[in-house]
Amino acid sequence: MAGDQANRLNNGGLIDRSAALNFRFDGKTFSGFKGDTLASALVANGVKLVGRSFKYHRPRGILTAGSEEPNALVELRSGARREANTKATTAELYEGLEAASQNRWPSLNFDVMSVNQLLAPIFVAGFYYKTFMWPAKFWEAIYEPAIRRAAGLGRAAQVSDPDHYDKAWAHCDVVIAGSGPAGLAAALAAARCGARVILCEEDFVLGGRLLADAGTIDGLHAAEWVARAVAELEAMPDVRIMTRTTLFGVYDGGTYGAIERVNDHLPVPPEHQVRQRLWRIVAKRCVVAAGAIERPIVFAGNDTPGVMMASAMRSYISRYAATPSRRIALFTNNEDGWRTAETAIAAGLQVAAVIDARPDVSPAHRSLASKGGFPVLHGSVSGVDGGKVGVRKISVLLTGGARAEVEADGLAVSGGWNPAVGLTSYHRGRPKWRDDIAAFVPDGAPPGIVAAGAANGAFSLGACLREGFEAGAAAARDAGRSGNTGSTPLANDEAFSLTPLWHVKGKGKAFVDQQHDVTASDIELAQREGFESVEHLKRYTTLGMATDQGKTSNVAGLAIMAAVTGKSIPETGTTIYRPPYVPVAIGAFAGHHRDENFHATRLTPSHHWAAEQGAVFVDTGLWKRAQWYPRAGEKDWLESVTREVKAVRSGVGFCDVSTLGKIDVHGPDAGAFLDRVYINTFSNLAVGKARYGLMLREDGIVYDDGTTSRLAEDHYFLTTTTAKAGLVMQHLEFCRQVLFPELDVQLTSVSDQWAQFSIAGPKTRDLLKEIVDPAEDLSNEGFPFMGAREVNLRGGLTARLFRISFSGEMAFEISVPARYGEATARNLMIAGKAFGVTPYGTEALGVMRIEKGHVAGPELSGTTTAADLGLGKMMSTKKDFIGRVMAGREALVAPNRQVVVGIKPVDKTRRLRSGAHIIPKGETPGPDNDQGYVTSVCFSPVLDQWIGLGLVERGRERIGEIVRAHDPLRGEDYDVELCNSVFYDPDGGRQRG
Amino acid sequence: MRIVCPFCGERELGEFTYLGDAKPQRPAADAGEDAIYDYVYLRDNIAGPMSEHWYHGGGCRAWLKVTRNTLTHEISSVEPAAGAGAAKVGA
């Protein structure tokens, strides 16, 4: 029977019979048509069993024809593109589609795990909480893996998604969710007023329920009216119609989330196209015309394949020309359900019986029954025979107590309609109960949102059109548009009649939430055990917590809870609604921000040159920095770094330090401003000089450090650490704008404007003379230590030169406009060839700063004071500055604080590791005896051993003391000596030379 | 959330950085440790309209004083924060 589409009707349907599509389901080949969903194609091929249920592995069929589907979930596609829990009811059919049923082993027809049904008593509500409380370790080792195998949904692909996802913004006056009669009418009214409109429709065809339930609008057949409306909208330049797009969330300030399934309907997205696009739509107004969801009636066996929502059965018959059954029974408690009987008869199908729970049935329907030759039974369905082959026999409990049986191969069920209140209930809006339609309708919607049509509880076609049109016109007006709306589309208002019915008592399992296998008795049990509040009910039974978020089950669940507690439904209330309205792939939220594009990458001005040199790069924040420059024959990084250090200390080297934050400080009060943000004084710095500065947070802890130079009376050039560049700018702007508005000073971030290189080593001057204009005096007298000024370079470029040293050698930093950075690096190589110039990376930079005892990130850890760093004397007592008062607090000036000190292993061959704890000799390691830790380490080529810096209690008073470095993480414990933190050239003669 | 920057117009939340309560004002240099302690550490936990500092780092780099209802995220005013945290004369 495979591939024969035996259940395809001969006529009708919005399918293209000239475009046959082959697809595979559980390895079998079938065919369908363009315009089918996977579900409708399965229906056309007579496939009733499509999955096994979550806990009990019960056979399940297709329940709905839309995004509310709880059962027909499949793994779509294969390999890296395999997508679990895809709703067959919304998956568009394409040539070569591959899908597999979920949650069955070894096969759908023979599922070993259906033995879970026999274990049903332990799978009741709250079983996770009750059964597996003790002992805790059994949970991880035994229970959880076993349960996860037995109960679960689809499998993730386990490999990286090969497709691209995009994120985009859109702005409009009015966004409309849904393109049924209300949505189209709203779009027409708003667009005619001149509003910029975005119309989102999750289906791939516009029309909503009109695609299945035809009618007459403005004297036209509904399909023709839809075509005309769409044509009118498409002709307007400010209207954007987005199909395959679900509005899934409402966020602050009129921002809406939407997911566009751009290429999910194709096997693979075309080249350079994305699979899905996440939209953030900013709209002045939103009209929710998302329709309503038909609700089930809970009865024993209601999950048998072949039991289907009445409206879904109509959709399959009318829209897809595919009939789920040949002989249909209908169980309804309302007028609308009867449409399915009408549709079935019109399509030439047999109606076995209509079971109507209402006391009265209209004369029109009575005559339909007699014409169709089927009985109308007053009562309720109490049981279904069938199992995995599908519905065979239906037990009916007649009003008055008698019983009847109906033979049918399909059962359509209508319990009435629930407006889709999701979008209007975000931001804690609570829908309100309307007795006349026995349903919740939107109330307290977020600002700017209004519901219209069935989403607002207006179920007749005429009312949908009227409400939608009025809502669209009002939204456009509120958005400031005032054109002429033209006239409201007209249609009849069908009669509405419903007798609420939620649950029919009977023998056997009656499912409320089919995706999570929550039964009516689970809800009764939850109530008996005290979980009466709907939020508790939800979590105890997991009702409504599956991927469908209980779209077909929540209201029935709380209605049953209301019944057993003797409360009304509004008293029982609803749970909080939260986005997203439909599942959205994490990949769509990530968009292009994955792998190497997870964040932006910043390249230094000399990056490409460094890459040519074979540099190894390290990520520091967003930056890629050259870490070292390996040479042929070097066996590891340590050999390369040691060579670089030695080359600098004996000759000359250079390093790109452009990643430092750079800020120009201009204005007559620039000096006064810096005095307030640094602990030391800058207003007295002479023009042409640089000074090291330290800034605190207001709580007295060190924030950042760097060198600031005075280039003119009213112009300072400030540098920050690489890590804090952005934050220091923000902090200084706060100080300038918010705290000290009286100061006449301006800040300009120039981090990206200047390329800066440190040139260090005894031959620095020789190298600089090759690139600096010969007229510039670089002698110790003409350009002394801590000098800073502009110089002309050979070739005419003006650069800034700073005589500052991080390495402890005779050194300069040179700043050139960023676009000359790469050329400067190349020139330094050429000019320095005669002096053996050596480019060095951040590792060598780090080694030399540790040898010199300079503090950096590991010491500026957010816990240290200036005094801890040995810089306490820098704190001016003659002025106020950020952090001054709090830095004087008792605990921050306590004598036993952990302070920066040098550390070296007693055994000179031993490697020192950062993170090791400092424990006094003879004491047992532990929190009571912990006196600090090693912060920074390096192999010092000068001392020919590993050295480090650490924060150690009273460290500076204990120079020469032997203590233990205790490193439980690496299983190490060894003796180290506390020493002066300046290991190299302690009197600083080399940098001043 | 969207904030109408007085200099740049309506912009998306991602362009802004939140600092917090805009009410505390930095005490004068001689105000004493208690006053500074309060300024640094004491904050009201307001349920309702609250005056807050936001930084438009993705735009004009202005510090703004934003009045936001912490219960609804509704923003009722946005103004430049110039001087908002300045020491009160004579404080």
Ligand SMILES: [Zn+2]
């Ligand atoms: Zn701005």
